Amino acid sequence: MAGERVNRKLAAILAADVVGYSRLMAADEAGTLAALKRHRETIFDPAVAAHNGRIVKLIGDGSIVEFASVVDAVNCALSVQRSGASAPDRSAAQPAIVLRIGINLGDVITDGDDIYGDGVNIAARLEPLAEPGGGLYLLDCQRKHRQSHRRPFSGRRRDSGQEH
Numbered sequence: 001m002a003g004e005r006v007n008r009k010l011a012a013i014l015a016a017d018v019v020g021y022s023r024l025m026a027a028d029e030a031g032t033l034a035a036l037k038r039h040r041e042t043i044f045d046p047a048v049a050a051h052n053g054r055i056v057k058l059i060g061d062g063s064i065v066e067f068a069s070v071v072d073a074v075n076c077a078l079s080v081q082r083s084g085a086s087a088p089d090r091s092a093a094q095p096a097i098v099l100r101i102g103i104n105l106g107d108v109i110t111d112g113d114d115i116y117g118d119g120v121n122i123a124a125r126l127e128p129l130a131e132p133g134g135g136l137y138l139l140d141c142q143r144k145h146r147q148s149h150r151r152p153f154s155g156r157r158r159d160s161g162q163e164h
Contacts (some may be wrong), residue, residue, distance in 0.1 A: 007110045011066050012073035012103060013123035014053070016044070016080070018061035019098040019132040031094045036061060039097040043083045051076035056115055064124070066115055070105045077101045077135045085133060101135040102126030 018024070024032040040058075048055055048065055051072040057064040067073040080099065104126060106119030122138070130136035 008107055008117075009110060010105070011068065011108050011115065011119060012070040012105045013108065013115070013120050014063075014065040014067065014073045014077060015102045015104075015120075015123040015127040016063045016065070016077075016099045017127050019100055021061035024095045028095065035094040035097050038094070039084065044080055044099075047076050047079040047083065051079065056113070064115070064120060066108070070103070073103050073105075074135075074137060077103060077137075081133055081135065098132050100127050100130040100132060102128075102130055103135060103137045105138065 018036065021032070024035075044063070045055070051067065052069070053065045053067045053072065053076055055063060056066050065073070065076070067076070081101070084097065084099065102123045102125070104119055104123035106122060107117060108115040108119040109117045126136045126138070
């Protein structure tokens, strides 16, 4: 890339992954896939659209989503987690889809429709640290959400590597 112009921008990145996906697939591939598709169609994708997000990548059970606003990213995560917890079980034969979500606000490099860089990497590294059905956000994300909404923020946070 020497000599090429690198396009950068600030973005809020949401990384989501299904808890226990390998175990669920080993127990019932068809049922797990059907449940994952239903979750994406009825909960995840509508929440992303409602909060002005853009799904950058779907990787099996994982997703990388870009938002122009950290407030939108956090509200999307809250909406997904709340909807997933209250969604009626249409088929007891299909497993419940529970997500872990990590969100980071950072610089990303854009290349076509894809994004790269520490902004993405940090969100992906926060995701597995989140509680099942919860989210893990860097402290700056929490501050921006609180300033915008003046309401309690649910989720664990990290500030300079220290868990609070």
